[in-house]
Amino acid sequence: xxxxxxxxxxxxxxxxxxxxxxxxxxxxxxxxxxxxxxxxxxxxxxxxxxxxxxxxxxxxxxxxxxxxxxxxxxxxxxxxxxxxxxxxxxxxxxxxxxxxxxxxxxxxxx
Amino acid sequence: xxxxxxxxxxxxxxxxxxxxxxxxxxxxxxxxxxxxxxxxxxxxxxxxxxxxxxxxxxxxxxxxxxxxxxxxxxxxxxxxxxxxxxxxxxxxxxxxxxxxxxxxxxxxxxxxxx
Numbered sequence: 001x002x003x004x005x006x007x008x009x010x011x012x013x014x015x016x017x018x019x020x021x022x023x024x025x026x027x028x029x030x031x032x033x034x035x036x037x038x039x040x041x042x043x044x045x046x047x048x049x050x051x052x053x054x055x056x057x058x059x060x061x062x063x064x065x066x067x068x069x070x071x072x073x074x075x076x077x078x079x080x081x082x083x084x085x086x087x088x089x090x091x092x093x094x095x096x097x098x099x100x101x102x103x104x105x106x107x108x109x110x
Numbered sequence: 111x112x113x114x115x116x117x118x119x120x121x122x123x124x125x126x127x128x129x130x131x132x133x134x135x136x137x138x139x140x141x142x143x144x145x146x147x148x149x150x151x152x153x154x155x156x157x158x159x160x161x162x163x164x165x166x167x168x169x170x171x172x173x174x175x176x177x178x179x180x181x182x183x184x185x186x187x188x189x190x191x192x193x194x195x196x197x198x199x200x201x202x203x204x205x206x207x208x209x210x211x212x213x214x215x216x217x218x219x220x221x222x223x224x
Binding site for chain 1: 142144146151152153154155156159161200204212214215216217
């Protein structure tokens with residue numbers, strides 16, 4: 001079966017520290033993968049998407065970057081976190097007519 | 111470019127009452143439309159989707175939505191609200207030609223009162 005794993009579930013990091021969030025999918029090959037951010041009380045903002053290994057498209061200039069080192073792995077990173085990076089981060093992959101989302105990572109930058 | 115507008119950031123209904131969450135879309139091409147539900151600190155779960163088959167789409171948990179091209183709407187309804195329906199609901203639109211361009215509404219938080 002097709003599943004998507006995202007970790008960690010929660011993370012508290014100090015300002016200026018690095019970040020690495022990982023997302024992996026199982027049961028499919030060559031998926032389109034996405035990173036979204038959901039700030040408190042706001043909708044979903046598309047951050048990055050990838051259509052293949054090493055192929056990353058950025059939607060919004062920011063303090064974050066993404067990488068896709070393997071077909072079914074998508075990583076969201078930052079070298080130095082800002083307070084404004086706090087939020088709920090969601091990974092997703094696209095299936096026919098729709099997306100499937102991971103369970104999310106709650107990031108709090110303190 | 112496509113977009114969706116969800117009317118009402120908060121909706122409150124009594125248990126057993128009709129649930130109506132409104133969504134209007136804008137798209138220059140025939141769209142795919144979706145409703146997702148999000149429970150606290152969880153990812154989004156697909157409730158239902160419209161992909162150009164029947165205009166009345168039935169989803170999980172007793173929800174349904176009707177695609178109305180003339181009104182550019184895709185409102186979500188449920189005849190009788192249950193306490194477990196309390197969550198945030200997102201409407202989304204995507205271009206049939208480009209599955210990488212799904213746009214979400216700002217969300218509607220549904221509260222169900224006993």
